[in-house]
Amino acid sequence: MEDEKPVWAPHPTDGFQLGMIVDIGADALTIEPLNQKGKTFLAPMSQVFPAEDDVNKHVDDNCSLMYLNEATLLNNVRVRYNKDHIYTYVANILIAVNPYYDIPKLYGPDAIKSYQGKSLGTLPPHVYAIADKAYRDMKVLKISQSIIVSGESGAGKTENTKFVLRYLTTTYGSGQDIDERIVEANPLLEAFGNAKTVRNNNSSRFGKFVEIHFNDKNAVVGGFVSHYLLEKSRICMQSNDERNYHIFYRLCAGASEELKKTLHLNSPDNFRYLSRGCTRYFASKDSDKQILQSRKSAEHVKVGSLKDPLLDDQGDFNRMCVAMKKIGLNDTEKLDLFRVVAGVLHLGNIDFEETGSSSGGCIMKNQSDQTLKCCAELLGLDQDDLRVSLTTRVMLTTAGGAKGTVIKVPLKVEQANNARDALAKTVYSRLFDHVVKRVNQCFPFQTSSNFIGVLDIAGFEYFEHNSFEQFCINYCNEKLQQFFNERILKEEQELYQKEGLGVNEVHYVDNQDCIDLVEAKLVGILDILDEENRLPQPSDQHFTLAVQTKHKDHFRLTVRPLGYAPFLFGFFHSFLFSFLSLLSLRISSTVDLLCGLFGVFGNILLPVHSVIVITHSFCCLLQQFFD
Numbered sequence: 258m259e260d261e262k263p264v265w266a267p268h269p270t271d272g273f274q275l276g277m278i279v280d281i282g283a284d285a286l287t288i289e290p291l292n293q294k295g296k297t298f299l300a301p302m303s304q305v306f307p308a309e310d311d312v313n314k315h316v317d318d319n320c321s322l323m324y325l326n327e328a329t330l331l332n333n334v335r336v337r338y339n340k341d342h343i344y345t346y347v348a349n350i351l352i353a354v355n356p357y358y359d360i361p362k363l364y365g366p367d368a369i370k371s372y373q374g375k376s377l378g379t380l381p382p383h384v385y386a387i388a389d390k391a392y393r394d395m396k397v398l399k400i401s402q403s404i405i406v407s408g409e410s411g412a413g414k415t416e417n418t419k420f421v422l423r424y425l426t427t428t429y430g431s432g433q434d435i436d437e438r439i440v441e442a443n444p445l446l447e448a449f450g451n452a453k454t455v456r457n458n459n460s461s462r463f464g465k466f467v468e469i470h471f472n473d474k475n476a477v478v479g480g481f482v483s484h485y486l487l488e489k490s491r492i493c494m495q496s497n498d499e500r501n502y503h504i505f506y507r508l509c510a511g512a513s514e515e516l517k518k519t520l521h522l523n524s525p526d527n528f529r530y531l532s533r534g535c536t537r538y539f540a541s542k543d544s545d546k547q548i549l550q551s552r553k554s555a556e557h558v559k560v561g562s563l564k565d566p567l568l569d570d571q572g573d574f575n576r577m578c579v580a581m582k583k584i585g586l587n588d589t590e591k592l593d594l595f596r597v598v599a600g601v602l603h604l605g606n607i608d609f610e611e612t613g614s615s616s617g618g619c620i621m622k623n624q625s626d627q628t629l630k631c632c633a634e635l636l637g638l639d640q641d642d643l644r645v646s647l648t649t650r651v652m653l654t655t656a657g658g659a660k661g662t663v664i665k666v667p668l669k670v671e672q673a674n675n676a677r678d679a680l681a682k683t684v685y686s687r688l689f690d691h692v693v694k695r696v697n698q699c700f701p702f703q704t705s706s707n708f709i710g711v712l713d714i715a716g717f718e719y720f721e722h723n724s725f726e727q728f729c730i731n732y733c734n735e736k737l738q739q740f741f742n743e744r745i746l747k748e749e750q751e752l753y754q755k756e757g758l759g760v761n762e763v764h765y766v767d768n769q770d771c772i773d774l775v776e777a778k779l780v781g782i783l784d785i786l787d788e789e790n791r792l793p794q795p796s797d798q799h800f801t802l803a804v805q806t807k808h809k810d811h812f813r814l815t816v817r818p819l820g821y822a823p824f825l826f827g828f829f830h831s832f833l834f835s836f837l838s839l840l841s842l843r844i845s846s847t848v849d850l851l852c853g854l855f856g857v858f859g860n861i862l863l864p865v866h867s868v869i870v871i872t873h874s875f876c877c878l879l880q881q882f883f884d
């Protein structure tokens with residue numbers, strides 16, 4: 258840091274603030290903020306950074322900053338964001354800050370045309386430039402390329418993924434309807450796999466890897482979508498402000514009277530799987546008027562519709578039907594999909610009660626008879642089979658004279674409720690698998706030379722109540738981060754060394770220990786979990802104890818005192834929930850990763866793969882900084 262020059266010093270709420278160093282202590286600096294003359298504060302030396310000469314100037318690429326540190330980088334992105342330049346490079350990584358409104362002409366046909374064949378850096382940073390670079394690399398190197406889109410919920414991953422797909426199909430498509438089909442598949446996937454959460458009205462609750470395939474002339478010939486980790490818990494339960502998957506509401510709001518009758522539909526608050534969350538529809542002032550009062554929940558009638566410029570349940574239902582037709586689904590297939598969706602809703606309304614007999618089992622409540630009938634009819638099941646499957650479990654005798662005999666053991670009410678919910682989750686997730694499979698059949702290809710893949714998966718998640726799903730998502734993100742570490746930091750540094758470049762070693766947080774904790778053979782959490790699963794009487798307590806014993810004092814593991822533990826759950830299926838509230842894994846943060854990346858990218862060579870990094874935590878920090 259140079260004398261008499263402003264510095265960035267930490268600010269408790271704003272991230273960083275500009276100030277002058279007025280005194281240097283043993284470990285701390287005394288800072289006088291530029292906008293509060295006479296007021297000073299102490300800041301740790303390691304958290305004070307030199308500022309650029311002109312803090313209002315911005316650069317397209319963070320690597321062009323004179324001083325590369327967390328504060329200059331944040332400031333550069335902030336200044337750009339305020340001018341609607343939402344994209345910034347870090348070499349060939351792209352940072353995107355979600356503008357939450359349509360920036361005029363940013364993605365239009367002229368913009369698409371202008372990025373075609375242009376090297377990175379010749380035009381302002383853009384997601385189209387990354388897509389074009391991937392295409393050119395694929396063409397020149399004859400190697401398939403991948404674009405990783407990473408960031409927290411609501412950061413804009415899915416929107417940017419869609420821009421990449423649109424760019425590639427528009428610019429390098431064959432001009433046939435296959436290009437349109439690839440783009441049209443999105444509304445269908447989003448209807449079944451997206452939901453309103455507290456952070457994002459259109460949150461993808463599944464991860465996907467979309468491949469755009471090219472022939473030997475490098476023209477688009479087809480696509481393929483692989484999907485991961487659909488959030489199943491949402492099918493049966495959502496928090497107050499969240500909703501189930503869009504399709505449920507779209508069907509209730511948009512189905513014709515005839516379809517509504519066929520599917521025995523009603524307003525969302527009549528279904529258990531919808532009524533515990535938010536039951537309002539997304540609608541504009543006009544479309545709200547078109548939805549019949551009888552289809553609206555009491556909450557919707559009282560408070561009004563949910564508002565989002567991109568979402569409208571009734572209109573989206575009609576758009577989805579058009580998209581289904583465009584990608585080749587006929588009316589029968591369409592109706593079959595809707596029948597399963599409605600069947601799941603009716604399944605959730607089935608109730609049980611104790612029989613009062615000595616067997617201790619339960620029966621279906623009389624009032625559920627009609628619901629059972631609808632559900633069985635919609636799902637194509639025999640009513641009695643469904644009733645028996647929900648109220649009993651099958652046991653095979655393994656010893657004695659009657660070895661292999663099937664015995665039906667009656668379930669208690671709570672067990673039957675669990676069986677019902679498990680069936681609903683399985684049916685819906687199989688339906689989602691089917692939707693993806695059907696979408697894939699819509700853009701088939703005979704041969705393909707190479708592909709460009711776009712990975713769009715949920716970023717790190719940490720809620721007040723975390724379930725097994727958060728555990729899996731975070732584990733996946735740790736693996737992704739390790740890939741970054743290996744691919745970008747470690748390999749690049751090895752290359753520098755090999756080539757004798759005198760570049761200082763860049764230290765980064767290695768998360769191998771975190772990954773080992775989860776996946777190591779025998780002692781990893783997943784193996785311990787499998788082991789617990791095999792016990793005749795698995796329990797939360799025993800599992801938690803096993804993890805604690807095997808990983809005493811592990812840096813990544815926080816163990817709550819046992820007396821505090823919610824060991825009330827009697828059934829095995831739920832033990833993970835209590836386990837997760839007992840042990841919290843300290844995950845490596847995306848910000849750590851970014852700092853690692855930014856630390857080295859001033860010197861880095863271009864890697865083969867293009868990478869987009871979108872960080873929401875980073876955006877939150879920025880937001881504070883901006884206010």
Ligand SMILES: Nc1ncnc2c1ncn2[C@@H]1O[C@H](COP(=O)(O)OP(=O)(O)OP(=O)(O)O)[C@@H](O)[C@H]1O
Nearest residue numbers: 357358359410411412413414415416457459460461
């Ligand atoms: N480039 C953009 N321009 C305008 N609005 C945007 C842009 N990117 C995102 N948005 C807005 O932000 C919302 C959230 O974006 P998106 O669904 O892509 O986030 P995400 O990172 O995929 O979140 P999740 O992980 O929850 O699926 C979008 O519905 C849209 O309203």
